Amino acid sequence: MNRQSIYVIYGNDGKRMVKELLHAVKIENEITGDMLIGLKPNMVVAKPPESGATTSTDMVCGIIEYLKDCGFNRIIILEGSWVGDSTQRAFKVCGYDRISREYGVELFDTKKDGFKAYDAGGMKINVCDKVMEVDYLINLPVLKGHCQTEITCALKNMKGCIPDSEKRRFHTMGLHRPIAYLNKIVKPSFNIVDGLIGDLDFEEGGNPVEMNRIIAGKDPVLIDAYAAELMGYDPYDIGYIKLAEELGIGCADLKKAEIVELNKDTAVQKKFTDAGRKVKRLSQWIIEQDACSACYGSLVHALARLDEQGLLGRLREKVYIGQGFKGKAIEGIGVGKCTGGFSRCVKGCPPKAKDILEFLKEYVNA
Structure with missing residues (x-):
């Protein structure tokens, strides 16, 4: 896979779409049979995906089925909800407990994990132990707005890999700088963005917007730059995107990106009966x-x-x-x-x- 490639598939059937996308990019060529594969969704709060807050369960099911069809069975789902909410409750409300039972995949609550300090080249950051044990990390953020950082997507989704004490510290530091530095430590192997239903401007959901797409690529900085433009922002106006590029984590220049659209959207939008x-x-x-x-x-x-x-x-x-x-x-x-x-x-x-x-x-x- 080319690191400058961004893959996009349109539609509203998350399971089918993600399988078609994975078939096109063939991530199985980067994975060996003994690797521990980690799926890192966004379950910031205990709200269903239809709220625009959390990662599509249909999409996650499609990824697991694809990986198992390729012969990979060492799969774990890792997440830690935001401070003040329960990851265990989010697993249940979002339907991940059902996924765990149906596919035999472990759910791991990073809030209950130990952690160690890592040097990000200028900043010490505590990261949960299980995250660092994963051999192939698939980042599964939701395309949505954020009340403090304007957008949240691939780079910010790594915040679920740190303990609550570190999440609090990130907020005292203004979010942008620590988010960028965190991605020097926790480096996803592949990013698959749930752009099916996201939120307009708040990571907790409540103003869902259908975008009817899944976006994927290896470079989380490039992915976030693409997401920023989709939501009406200049990528370089998002502090952590600009800083992440300066830190050498990835490229934010979309002129250097190869956008590969696997199809065209034909799904007519709903009438926003559940819209905020x-x-x-x-x-x-x-x-x-x-x-x-x-x-x-x-x-x-x-x-x-x-x-x-x-x-x-x-x-x-x-x-x-x-x-x-x-x-x-x-x-x-x-x-x-x-x-x-x-x-x-x-x-x-x-x-x-x-x-x-x-x-x-x-x-x-x-």
């Missing part, structure tokens, strides 16, 4: 007809960033999106390839939130 109040408010600016989830999700993230910058109120008209507008010549703002006949259109299939945001900012400032 903020997503429902943002959706009032959208006129959609049969919009794909990946495209619609990007637009929601872009509108959220526009709102944060105090510019949403200056948007003088609603934004059109969806396959129902294919071939139509309309005076207005369209998002995505299907609205190519509009007088003003953001190209892409699907476009990134960052591109939509830049387009809308130029429009409202005109």
